[in-house]
Amino acid sequence: MKVLVTVKRVPDPETTIRVKSDGSGIETDNIKYVINPFDEIALEEALRIKEKLGAGEVVLVSIGDSVVTEQLRTGLAMGADRAILVGCDQDLDSLAVARILAKIVEDEGPQLVLMGKQAIDDDANQAGQMLAALLGWPQATFASEVVLSDDQQAVKVTREVDGGLETIGFALPGIITSDLRLNEPRYASLPGIMKARKKEIKEVAAADLDADMSPRLTINSLEPPTQKEAGKKVETVEELIGLLHDEAKVI
Amino acid sequence: MDFELPEEYRMLQETVRRFVRQELIPLETTVLERDTQGMTGEDLVPPEAEERLLAVAQEAGLWGLDVPEEFGGLNLGALPKCLATEELYKTITPFTFPPDAPNLHMLMQTCTPEQREKYLLPYAQGKAHSAIAISEPGAGSDPAGMQTSAVKKGDQWVLNGRKIWISRAHIADFIIVMAVTEKGKGARGGITAFLVDKGTPGLVLQRQIPVIGGHAPWELVFEDLTLPDSQVLGEVGQGFAPMQLRLTVRRLEMGSWCVGLAQRCLDMMVEYAKQRVTFGQKLADRQAIQWFIADSATDIHASRLMVHHGAWKFDQGDDVRQEASMLKVFATEMATRVADRAMQMHGGMGMSKEMPLEFIYRRLRPMRIFEGPTEIHRWVIARKLLRD
Ligand SMILES: Cc1cc2nc3c(=O)[nH]c(=O)nc-3n(C[C@H](O)[C@H](O)[C@H](O)COP(=O)(O)OP(=O)(O)OC[C@H]3O[C@@H](n4cnc5c(N)ncnc54)[C@H](O)[C@@H]3O)c2cc1C
Ligand SMILES: Cc1cc2nc3c(=O)[nH]c(=O)nc-3n(C[C@H](O)[C@H](O)[C@H](O)COP(=O)(O)OP(=O)(O)OC[C@H]3O[C@@H](n4cnc5c(N)ncnc54)[C@H](O)[C@@H]3O)c2cc1C
Numbered sequence: 001m002k003v004l005v006t007v008k009r010v011p012d013p014e015t016t017i018r019v020k021s022d023g024s025g026i027e028t029d030n031i032k033y034v035i036n037p038f039d040e041i042a043l044e045e046a047l048r049i050k051e052k053l054g055a056g057e058v059v060l061v062s063i064g065d066s067v068v069t070e071q072l073r074t075g076l077a078m079g080a081d082r083a084i085l086v087g088c089d090q091d092l093d094s095l096a097v098a099r100i101l102a103k104i105v106e107d108e109g110p111q112l113v114l115m116g117k118q119a120i121d122d123d124a125n126q127a128g129q130m131l132a133a134l135l136g137w138p139q140a141t142f143a144s145e146v147v148l149s150d151d152q153q154a155v156k157v158t159r160e161v162d163g164g165l166e167t168i169g170f171a172l173p174g175i176i177t178s179d180l181r182l183n184e185p186r187y188a189s190l191p192g193i194m195k196a197r198k199k200e201i202k203e204v205a206a207a208d209l210d211a212d213m214s215p216r217l218t219i220n221s222l223e224p225p226t227q228k229e230a231g232k233k234v235e236t237v238e239e240l241i242g243l244l245h246d247e248a249k250v251i
Numbered sequence: 252m253d254f255e256l257p258e259e260y261r262m263l264q265e266t267v268r269r270f271v272r273q274e275l276i277p278l279e280t281t282v283l284e285r286d287t288q289g290m291t292g293e294d295l296v297p298p299e300a301e302e303r304l305l306a307v308a309q310e311a312g313l314w315g316l317d318v319p320e321e322f323g324g325l326n327l328g329a330l331p332k333c334l335a336t337e338e339l340y341k342t343i344t345p346f347t348f349p350p351d352a353p354n355l356h357m358l359m360q361t362c363t364p365e366q367r368e369k370y371l372l373p374y375a376q377g378k379a380h381s382a383i384a385i386s387e388p389g390a391g392s393d394p395a396g397m398q399t400s401a402v403k404k405g406d407q408w409v410l411n412g413r414k415i416w417i418s419r420a421h422i423a424d425f426i427i428v429m430a431v432t433e434k435g436k437g438a439r440g441g442i443t444a445f446l447v448d449k450g451t452p453g454l455v456l457q458r459q460i461p462v463i464g465g466h467a468p469w470e471l472v473f474e475d476l477t478l479p480d481s482q483v484l485g486e487v488g489q490g491f492a493p494m495q496l497r498l499t500v501r502r503l504e505m506g507s508w509c510v511g512l513a514q515r516c517l518d519m520m521v522e523y524a525k526q527r528v529t530f531g532q533k534l535a536d537r538q539a540i541q542w543f544i545a546d547s548a549t550d551i552h553a554s555r556l557m558v559h560h561g562a563w564k565f566d567q568g569d570d571v572r573q574e575a576s577m578l579k580v581f582a583t584e585m586a587t588r589v590a591d592r593a594m595q596m597h598g599g600m601g602m603s604k605e606m607p608l609e610f611i612y613r614r615l616r617p618m619r620i621f622e623g624p625t626e627i628h629r630w631v632i633a634r635k636l637l638r639d
Contacts, residue, residue, distance in 0.1 A: 070258070073262065074262060074265070077262055186310075186311075187266045187269060187270065187310070187311040188262055188265070188266050189266070189310070189312035189313075190263060190266065190311065190312035190316070191312040191325070193259045193262045193263055193266070194259060194325070196259070196262075197258075197259060
């Protein structure tokens with residue numbers, strides 16, 4: 001079974017993000033980048049599927065300029081078999097991303113596409129859904145459990161929805177986006193790191209894919225969230241209730 | 252000239268960093284509690300936690316970083332080993348990826364084919380522990396002045412004498428014991444290394460000595476300890492050079508210990524300076540505090556470059572004894588300065604045993620003594636310069 005996993009390069013969630021003073025973006029100096037944590041979870045799931053079946057192929061795909069090689073290499077070190085780098089140096093909105101991915105899917109023909117439910121940089125939460133629509137494939141978003149049928153023709157996916165869990169099933173091929181609790185991704189092991197050096201990263205240019213990349217969405221400005229005020233210690237329950245009522249106005 | 256670390260080394264750093272963050276840092280409170288209760292050495296980490304750490308590290312393929320491939324290792328060399336070691340020392344939770352390899356290079360240089368099977372192989376695979384007994388009550392800085400003797404009687408060697416400050420002697424499956432085989436020759440042909448198995452009659456673990464920084468080395472006595480020829484490690488009379496090689500590698504690694512611990516102190520300083528308010532202003536706004544931070548960052552940067560350079564040069568097959576001595580002096584003193592500043596800046600919290608700083612400070616102190624005291628290294632450095 002061939003599984004395609006999408007990998008986006010995003011700022012490390014542990015780094016402090018500063019918005020540029022003109023609001024046009026974030027300051028990128030001295031920022032560390034990682035694989036989008038939800039994509040890492042998707043990759044882990046793909047690797048587990050492959051390990052369970054004892055066969056198959058896990059292919060990574062990332063869109064961006066050459067620096068994303070770093071994240072692809074890490075994914076290869078975790079255990080993916082090969083990677084595709086779609087070279088592109090323009091900013092893309094979710095639809096453009098989905099359109100490019102659709103071309104890659106057509107070309108690669110995977111039975112399953114595993115993606116993160118969202119990327120932690122722009123939090124759009126759209127690419128998976130849009131890709132499913134473009135391909136006319138079934139989708140299961142916010143997955144917390146994935147079970148492949150014995151004949152490998154279908155999946156059952158538990159989804160984290162408001163107020164509980166929902167389990168749905170569909171016939172492959174299809175698209176699954178991962179939620180936080182799907183699994184705990186493995187370490188890029190040292191032997192894995194050494195092997196990754198020799199694995200293939202195929203480069204294709206986005207411009208050659210004949211995908212419509214024209215932006216539907218532009219970012220007008222970014223603003224940092226307002227500074228949180230320091231917490232307060234209260235002496236008594238009465239005081240707390242008073243403050244919740246008068247100041248926070250929540251009761 | 253390229254200072255950029257290769258991609259796979261950076262990935263290794265990242266993997267170890269994550270291991271430290273996910274596995275070791277959460278154990279720090281436990282380590283501090285056990286330290287305060289008076290536990291030392293291997294006991295600082297609860298056995299069940301240690302078992303888990305070993306399993307996770309093995310899963311991530313982190314065993315045997317600098318062990319040759321023929322022994323199931325990755326043969327990565329000193330530089331990546333030092334990079335991984337720095338990360339491991341950003342926590343106070345003591346943990347080493349097996350094998351704890353200070354004796355590896357010495358064994359590799361000296362083992363016979365039989366000794367390879369019996370000692371080197373299990374050691375390199377992390378299945379056997381080892382210790383090395385050089386120091387004596389009357390000979391520390393000057394090991395060539397050791398008194399422990401090995402006398403050939405027929406085809407047996409008979410050892411008598413006393414060793415002190417021997418780390419991990421109680422858990423060692425074998426101890427490399429340095430002894431005088433020809434009086435008067437000293438380091439030049441007079442000292443031989445022997446492999447002494449745990450439980451060999453005549454090997455007495457006299458007493459354990461609690462030492463600052465969670466160490467608890469042993470005093471050993473040899474009473475007519477008898478060994479066959481097959482327990483001689485390397486050439487008779489030629490034990491000193493392989494022992495020196497061992498120390499050189501260890502000193503490079505010690506540089507990484509210091510860089511890691513100091514970096515942790517700096518991280519804590521930066522974070523605290525931004526939070527702590529005195530006299531209506533953040534500590535970060537005070538120039539006195541800024542200098543603590545600036546000086547520490549500069550110190551760490553210099554030491555890290557010294558580690559990278561020394562390890563790189565070692566991996567080229569060059570002699571790095573001089574660099575290793577410089578690093579040993581500079582990095583241990585550097586980390587002491589940084590830890591002291593960090594404690595000072597944390598005020599009462601810096602003194603507290605509930606915080607890592609006090610532990611780090613104690614942990615650093617003996618590093619200026621073992622693997623050669625600072626003064627001896629300064630002397631060695633100067634002697635070479637003045638002679639050349
Ligand atoms: C925690 C710990 C673990 C250890 N583990 C081991 C181990 O596993 N195996 C082992 O063999 N040893 C071990 N040692 C021993 C260690 O290597 C010795 O303590 C060290 O070599 C110093 O020797 P010494 O204690 O005899 O001090 P001394 O040699 O007596 O030196 C005392 C002081 O005098 C200074 N000094 C000595 N000579 C000169 C000189 N010529 N010029 C200027 N100053 C001088 C020294 O720098 C030092 O400050 C350990 C020590 C400690 C603290
Ligand atoms: C063993 C021990 C016993 C103690 N016993 C008592 C006791 O019995 N009773 C009691 O009341 N207290 C006691 N203390 C508390 C002690 O007096 C305080 O720890 C000390 O006053 C420092 O305050 P702090 O810990 O809040 O540090 P902070 O005031 O937060 O200072 C932190 C660091 O910032 C520096 N700093 C602060 N302001 C400035 C500035 N404006 N410019 C430059 N640098 C600055 C300080 O010099 C220090 O290095 C004890 C402390 C210890 C360690």
